[in-house]
Amino acid sequence: MEWIIREVNGNAIIEPTEDKECHFCKTKLILHDFYPQKSYNFFHADVHLKCPECSWWVTFGVPISEADFNKLSRSKYAKKPLTHELLELGLKQVEKRLKTFGYW
Ligand SMILES: [Zn+2]
Secondary structure (H helix, E strand, C coil): CCEEEEEECCEEEEEECCCCECCCCCCECEEEEEEEEEECCEEEEEEEEECCCCCCEEEEEEECCHHHHHHHHHCCCCCCCCCHHHHHHHHHHHHHHHHHCCCC
16 A cells, blocks of 8 residues: 655645545545654654544554655644545645646
């Protein structure tokens, strides 16, 4: 499974590059929260994905670079539950910006 760091409203988040399905009801999982961690010289993020239908959630330990660790640690989205609405808002703003630049 691949992961990507991307910016939402100028703050970094980490998410899977491919949709993940709920183990039980096959609904697309959403990013619930992420915790950037440093243990000795090893950097990783504990990422929790949640099913919006049945509330099943799953934890992934994702190895990241020190640079990504710093980016994620500075992010205002780190270490707290993210609402789907918040992330949708971020996407819409990115889309709007791209439209302004004539990409759409
Ligand atoms: Zn489910």
